[in-house]
Amino acid sequence: MTVQRNLGSTIRRGAAWAAMAGLVATPGLAQQVPAPTIQAVPLAPPVQVVPFPVLSAAQAATLGQMIADAGYAHGLRHDADRPVIPQNNDALVRAALDFARAVHSGRLDISDFQQDWGLRPAPYDPLPGFADAVKRDRIAAWIRALPPPYAGYDTLQKGLARYRAIEADGGWSSVPAGPDLTIGATGARVAALRKRLAVEDDAVSEGTKFDADLLAAVKRAQGRYGLNPTGVVSTQTLGALNVPAADRVRQIMANMERWRWLPQELPAKRIQVNIADARLAVFEGDAPIASMKAVTGRPGNETPMLQSKIHSIVLNPPWNVPTSIATKELWPKGAAYLARNNYKVIGTGANKRLQQQPGPRSALGLYKFDFDNPYAVYLHDTPSQSTFASFSRLASHGCVRLEKPAALAQLLLRNDPAWQPEQIQAALAAGKTLRVPLQEQDKVSVYLLYWTAFANRDGVVSFRADPYGWDKTLAAKIENRSAITAVAAR
Template sequence: MRRLVPVLSGLTIAGTAAAQVAPPPVAPPPVAQTQVPAPVAPVVSAPLPSLSDAQARQLAALIAEDEVTQGLRMTRRELPASDNDGLVRAALDHARAVRTGRLMPSDFQKDWGIQPQAWDPLPGLTDAVRRDRLAAWIRTLPPPYTGYDTLAAGLARYRTIAAAGGWPQLTEAPKYGDRGPAVARLRERLAIEDAALPGTGDRFDAALLDAVRRAQRRYGLNPVGTVGAQTMAALNVPVERRIRQMMANMERWRWLPAELDPRRVQVNVAAAVLTVFDGDAPVMSMKAVTGRPGNETPMLISRINSIVLNPPWNVPTSIATKELWPKEKASPGYLKRNGFRVIDTGNGGTRLQQSSEKSALGRYKFDFPNDFAVYLHDTPSQSTFSRFDRLASHGCVRLEKPADLAKLLMKTTPEWQPAQIDSTVAAGKTVRATMAQPVSVYLLYWTAFAGTEGPVAFREDPYGWDARLAATVERRSAAQALASR
């Protein structure tokens, strides 16, 4: 099976490269952002294959090893090889967990809007038993993405680091030119993850300065080379937490379809970066602003069908109630001064709409159907894009270069070429421009992914999803182990 080449966002000025993948051309995915959940324990209608004694021993060993390799368990367990049906059912469960995820449908939060498609591993296992190719079958199970493979390789490396005692906790922050034990500890710590840095020496020299900058880029921090509080905090994250972070992200890879639309927009919510793909190549990348904790941007898959030029802003009730009406009360006339008007909904209620001239959506709004009322849009507030921490929206995704994105997506729509887009925006009239060819959009949450400054790059887990997800994967794996005894 061909593994796909990973592609990063290329946003070196932001230091926040998004995890991306570049698959071969495939048919567009469905419009809906949520796939059909995989059944927890499908009823097996076909007879289970009979294993030889040698196959039973081999399969038990393969599963025990692969559970750890694929991030389903922190530690290895031993499987009994004496119960044919029990072992076969354990193999089927393992195959489903590796291919489509360990979680049950009830484990998904409402804003985890990507769930795996159902898949039956029995035909493949039966064929592997018949041809005596169990090891080859096990190797076909993981998702066909290099991004997943990168995490699996990183997981093995970080498990080795953990087995060797992890890394030292830093208590002092030396600076360039310093000498002494604090510098030696910093060098030792960085060398554990950075093979390009010699692990000995007590002087903060140019090589160590470069290593600090590489680490800062790997963690999505400003690569200034100064060991400040954020850098110290990132370096002091225990290796066990990094392992669970990779486990959580591997699980998210397993939720994706077996193939992604090659013409697509991808947003890494955790890194706040948008990348556009055409075929196997990234053709545009930009900074984004994603949802702050408490207003999380959901994970979802959908399709951008149209772009609204000069969009008014229909204010969500929650924002109007919590933010805008209190401002009007504190400063009468605030709503009128900022272009808001009160609209009768016709059922005894009202809503706020901000005119396109002052719209918080700017001049461009990219619509795609989803259950979360989120979209991509422009913004008149540009200051947030200069920050490294760009989780500041109410859940929608604000774009650094929306005009460039609109013109790129409309390249195949003859009536909406750049000149027409520019003139319509300049006229100020609200127009919905329908795209001749809808483009898939993927909102994904990657906090560990293939990096340019080391095998794995990490981001903070702003929504706290990693710890919950990794714990659920371990809990479900442990429960299944008990059930298979």
């Protein structure tokens, strides 16, 4: 339909232009504009609309089953209500192609993306592959090949089925608020805690006593929720346990959608930062070869999701302070504070800005890892090491602070004979700012991702808090877009 509308528009524009050129007799216009003697330019041939393939009865049944099940199994809708299956051939094909796009490269339309959701799925046209599958009668194989080819997606799909079953069975009851629970506690709240934990942990039994077995179960739960595994059930642990099962389902839905935004093949050499978990991992192939804690953006200063490539490392970097930070946080502290912390005022008047000079007090520390992006964020060192001891490490203005930047720099420069550890240390000791370009083969892809739900091979899901509120927003957008496309496909 879009092609036909565009084609009609093109023909109308062409006719109008031809009329103005005197090539077409238009009432009232020929008398006003005499026909000039020019060479006529032929109109472009009409766009050929590729017809949809005609399905056999068996193929139509297979696609109908996919449409009925895929949206639920792949987290494209929350409710279990099955969609209406079109009976008309072309309507059924349109519905199948819509589901294929959603499962392969994401449910969202480009207009649904927030500015700081910098990941975008590659364009995907399912029609050629679908038409070939119909021709060769391999629709089932085509359907199996649609989802992202990653174990992380597959395990989340298993987790989705598990948490959907929990929700369908009534979910879980909240553990009442009260004093901290720890070993030795007894009573109704301990019984409620046991009942709640048992929904996700088969090893937990009923009872009213907080014993060593329950202590171990609480620590396991705290580990799954990214909390400090103290074994003490305090406010933070209660908050994680009391998130409704329906919200956990939507959280998994949101994370499955983010998997669909990734390319079909990730670079073998890459760095991944989980923004929500505040951790960095270095990959070579499918396995991480190094990892470290990170500090990511606090709510209000969100670290964006993005994909880029690290092209250089700055040693002894200065910090060009963003105007917003300088205005809100630094100028009010006065000249003495700025001088004491090695800030330099550059420019005058409205163009005045702050730059913190390199040194041990620099907010960027000794290393800065640069990659192109529209958000002006990067990975960097920090003199504030105490934050890495915390389990909650969302504290930056949006950039990613690293626990072990020296190790990462040495890893990225290991193949450059001019920048071995001794040369790096000598340059740092000299105190001058130096930009070290990575050799072409050593430039490494970097992904800043927002994973708040991930599962192991058994479908046991670990959750993280949704500090930016992106999960609820994304899940709502998925369901809204599914509803819109379901109507449009009929």
